[in-house]
Amino acid sequence: MAFVQQSSPHAHNALPTSRVMLWVIIAALPGLIAQTAFFGWGNLINVVWCIAVALASEAAILKLRGKPVAFFLRDNTAAVTGLLLGLSLPQFAPWWVSAIAVITAIVIAKQLYGGLGSNPFNPAMVGYALVLISFPVAMTTNWAEAAMLFQGAPGFGETLARIFSASQTTVDGWTMATPLGEYKHKIASHTATEVLAHPTFGDGIARGWEWVNAAFLVGGLLLVFLRIITWHIPAGFLGALMVMSLAFGANADQYAPLSLHLLAGGTMLGAFFIATDPVSAATSHQGKLIYGAGIGILIYIIRSWGNYPDAVAFSVLLMNFAVPFIDYYTPPRAYGHHKARRGLPGKNQG
Amino acid sequence: MTQMWDFAGGIHPAENKQQSTARAIRMAGLPERLVLPLQQHIGDPAEPLVEVGERVLKGQKIADVTLGMGVPVHAPTSGVIESIAELPVPHPSGMNDWCITLKPDGEDEWRERHPVSDYRSLDRETVLGLIHEAGISGMGGAGFPTDIKLRPPKDRKVDTLILNGAECEPYITADDMTMREHAAEVVAGLKVMAWILRPERCVIGIEDNKPQAIEAMQKACEGTQIEIAVIPTKYPSGGEKQLIRILTGLEVPSAGIPADIGVMCQNIGTAVAVSRAVFDDSPLISRIVTITGDAVREPGNFEALIGTPIDHLLERAGLESRKANRLVLGGPMMGYTLTTTAVPVTKTTNCVIAATEAELPAPPPEQPCIRCGQCAEVCPMELLPQQLFWYSKSGEFEKAEHLNLFDCIECGACSYVCPSSIPLVQYYRYAKGEIRVQRAEQIKADRARERFEARQARLEREQQEKEQRRKERAKAAAEAQAKKQAEAEKAAAAGEAVDERAAKAALVQQALERKKAKAAKASPTGSEEAPAHEDKPDIEALEKQLNQARAKLDTMQGMLDEAKAQQADNVDKLERAVAKNHDRVQRAEQALADARKALASATESQTSD
Secondary structure (H helix, E strand, O other), rough: OOOOOOOOOOOOOOOHHHHHHHHHHHHHHHHHHHHHHHHHHHHHHHHHHHHHHHHHHHHHHHHHHHHHHHHHHOOOOOHHHHHHHHHHOOOOOOOHHHHHHHHHHHHHHHOOOOOOOOOOOOOHHHOOOOOOOOHHHHHOOEEEEHHHHHHHOOHHHHHHHHOOOOOOOOOOOOOOOOHHHHHHHHOOOHHHHHHOOOOHHHOOOOOOOOHHHOOOOOOOHHHHHHOOOHHHHHHHHHHHHHHHHHHHHHOOOOOOOOOHHHHOOOHHHHHHHOOOOOOHHOOOOHHHHHHHHHHHHHHHHHHHHHHOOOOOHHHHHHHHHHHHHHHOOOOOOOOOOOOOOOOOOOOOOO | OOOOOOOOEEEOOOOOOHHOOOOOEEEEEOOOEEEEEEOOOOOOEEEEEEOOOOOOOOEEEEEEOOOOOOOEEEEEOOEEEEEEEEEEOOOOOOEEEEEEEEOOOOOOOOOOOOOOOOHHHHHHHHHHHHHHHOOOOOOOOOOOOHHHHHHOOOOOOOOEEEEEEEOOOOOOOOHHHHHHOHHHHHHHHHHHHHHHOOOOEEEEEOOOOHHHHHHHHHHHHHOOEEEEEEEEEOOOOOOOHHHHHHHHHOOOOOOOOOOHOOOOEEHHHHHHHHHHHHHHOOOOOEEEEEEOOOOOOOEEEEEEEEEOHHHHHHHHEEEEOOOOOOOEEOOOOOEEHHHHOOOEOOOOOEEEEEOOOOOOOOOOEEEOOOOHHHHHHHOOOOOOOOHHHHHHEEEEEEEHHOOOHHHHOOOOOOHHHHHOOOOOOHHHHHHHHHHHHHHHHHHHHHHHHHOOOOOOHHHHHHHHHHHHHHHHHHHHHHHHHHHHHHHHHHHHHOOOOOOOHHHHHHHHHHHHHHHHHHHHOOOOOOOOHHHHHHHHHHHHHHHHHHHHHHHHHHHHHHHHHHHHHHHOHHHHHHHHHHHHHHHHHHHHHHHHHHHHHHHHHHHHHHOOO
């Protein structure tokens, strides 16, 4: 009688990586639905297109690297990268801009660094930053006007045609500046009341955007509830953004108000879905808080004093740089020790 | 209500305890053979006290530890020693080790017993001696000898004595059933240990998934000061460090022992064994073992003699060989797989799981770590399993150690939750093993260096001493030369010519005269007196001879030592010379002794005459 030889533990009950990623996709659906409801079919088309390109490029590069294609495709991580880019890119971003962003993310940022688990930078944000710098016009003029679906917005076919058309002609009445961009560019010469009169802000905080952010917040809280992410990164991220806004942005005639910071742009998507990418984030609880807070602070700095109206991608990438450093200095105190062993071996033995 | 604390992390695996608690503890009965490993716990193996073919009685000591840490082994029943040989023992490596095989004769005849009714009238050392002689070692984990554990370091006072009834591992119910059915013995044993240690507090920690055990223990503890602490079910609450944290809020210092913070943990089974050792004078010859898993028809607990082969128990529980896929000794979280059912029950065997493939399926293939941090969330030691894995895998052991690798208790919680199904614990075991090997090699290298340095220093010292001696000799020689010259000059000055030839002639003359005198004496005197008379000058001569030989040997020895120190080429030759001179001295000694003996007997015969 031959028995199986195995090392302990013999019992396992893990949520496999593929399922973790599936939950991330599910949790992002409320946000996607809100985007579609307020900004038309653009995001949905982008998401589908980006996921398709992500899977194809992942399969191709895995094959080139001589890795088992099916085994790695099943982990759903490429799909999540595609999803995040589809959710982040402007609604009418041309197909080739999206494709370049996705291929950069999968091939360069992820696979050339060693594939799943080895990438120091958030792949989706590397792709996003690349196209934002390379194609600034395409990335700033293709944001859909909010609430179009209710007011004779371009239909599915029209949107599809525009995204995949060879010539990129701007059609008036389809696109509009984002609230963060509008505020940033107008506030230097106008008062807050004048700026907020622009239709992009609507009657609430930021027309359409407030609901999209609220939906991503709900999806994010679901991930926290399911223990797929911990609360530390979003809390550090949003907390720091709030503190910065309260400390520096009290004057609405100079800086965007706190409500706009929290509920416009990619704030909630960034806090719960992008910054929490485990591979490129800090690991200990303390480290996650610091990492999240760093992103929040950088977002405020870039939005307020930098050249870009939104800054999730750059902030996340800058903090990715700091992750090894943060990890060295934020290990938890282990059981039976007086204090944590920070830094490298041989120093500060606790 | 006992105040309780929580420990970090932890998991809630499927308990799977109901299968083996449905039946009362069954007697496993006498197997055909009992196989008793000489090493059943950490420390040193015992040495057999019996020979093959010898008949032993139940409870008779058949092996004991003479040197080092350990406890004796006893015959679990009466019978004949069949063999002392290397046989498969329960060990993760599936290795063989020395075992005494006993063939029971069915009589179950006890050795003489001397139960103690009032242990309080004895002194504590005597009771500790009883515990040692009963062969009791911890029956939960590594099996540390109980009498040694019950003697905490002199500067440590045990304030809290904890009896660990948590039994947090899934499947295992040996302690649960023991508490249900032998509550009185558990409490009696605990009281003996409490009397030895005199703690301020005595707590039994039991997970809240064992209501019947809790009830039984509460009843047995009525009227005593023993606390029953019902702790929340969470793996690994039964880990010593975790249970201490739950019940005292204190943490055992890293690399320390619980006694450092005034706490001691003992196992339920150990308490029963102590009780039986004291009140029945029955050594540790049986224990409760859980036999469970979907591949046995009647899972449950057995009271089995130590040495009972596992297959005997599996058979009693109705093993369905076809269904058995994996055989785990211990629990599903920390147990190890067995390659054969031929291994015996030892003092630390608490559970055997005969699992089907569906029950404990093979883990999916390992995927890359996505740094999700689930492992850190569940680590009860608050370590960073993910970084430890990273450093263990890449061979950066120094960094792994820095992140407290050696605090890992290998509970398996991290592997249990890992979404990439990485066998994390295996990596930690590997890293620990490598570091231990490196350390051992470092110690060896250090010793070699120290030896080399010491030798260099010695050689230098000897060189200096030699130089010193040579100088002294040269000085002495110069002085002697000077003296001789002075004397010669003096003699010359006195005008006394030294006639060597005349002196020689005189000597020859003297010798001749002595011989003549001897011959003359020998002829008139009787034969009895002659040897005695003759022996006297002989002894003197022999003594002189011996002294000369000794002196020469000393000189040669000195030369040899010097040559050795210098590593000269003529060491061999000198060694031979020393040996020769040694022989000569011995011969001279022998001759002298013979002569003395002869003289003595002669004198004796003379006096008696």
